[in-house]
Amino acid sequence: SLRSRCAGRELLVCAPLRVAPASAPSPQRPVSTPSPTLRSRLTQAGSATHPVSQASSPKPLLITLLCVLLLASCSERSHELVVSGLTMGTTYTVRVVAPPTQLTPHTLRSMVEEELARVDATMSGYRNDSEIVRFNTARTTDWLEISPELAYVVSAALEVARRSNGAFDVTAAPLVRLWGFGPAADEHAPLPDAVAIASVRSRVGSSLVHLQFQPPSIRKDEPLLEIDLNAIAPGYAVDRIATRLEQRHVKRY
DSSP: OHHHHHHTOHHHHHSOOOOOOTTSOOSSSOOOOOOHHHHHHHHHHHHHHOGGGTSOOSHHHHHHHHHHHHHHHHHHHTTEEEEEEEETTEEEEEEEESOOTTOOHHHHHHHHHHHHHHHHHHHOSSSTTSHHHHHHHOOOOSOEEOOHHHHHHHHHHHHHHHHTTTSSOTTOHHHHHHTTOSTTOOTTSOOOOHHHHHHHHTTOOGGGEEEEETTEEEEESSTTOOOOOTTTHHHHHHHHHHHHHHHTTOOOO
16 A cells, blocks of 8 residues: 555655656666655655654653652752641641751751740640730739730730721630630530620620730729630741741741
């Protein structure tokens, strides 16, 4: 067939048809010019037999790119620092990609735990000796001196409460506990009735908290009012750790 004859003659399939010069014909092999129909059929046969000759395949390039990306990913993973642990009644994980040479695993863990320990000792509702718990258990309406850091976070919480029209309220801890949630909640207590809810609501509300910065102090209008910072303190701790990392020129974390 024409296809089998073309497959055996790569010169006709892969390159333009070459014809010997008419001035020097070989007496043993007379030269004949293929007809247009034959030339078209030869071209079609060549394209079907060797499709790569029409356009180079992009597969080698794609494979190369995938290999490069894979190697880069493996390289980055081999230069990660990861620390994790427990804090504020939950867990944490800090991951640093391509850390600076001066940031060792020991340095990273010490830095992270230093920040978390300070925030935990100041704002955690899960430990009886934290600064915020001492405020909650003080049955007084007098001004109480607090740390600048606690004043900053309470101020941020009161601002969010104002902007959200009370949807975010750090004084809602008694109500949260009444419904069986929070650090000191009784999970097996019956559902509260309307009288119990009304009684607790009388000591809930951000407007009952007063704050000043010179010196950092806080006061409450209701002696039984409590502040629960567990919805904002972890976020503040993340901000503090991020600041410490960026001070060490860490860009990916």
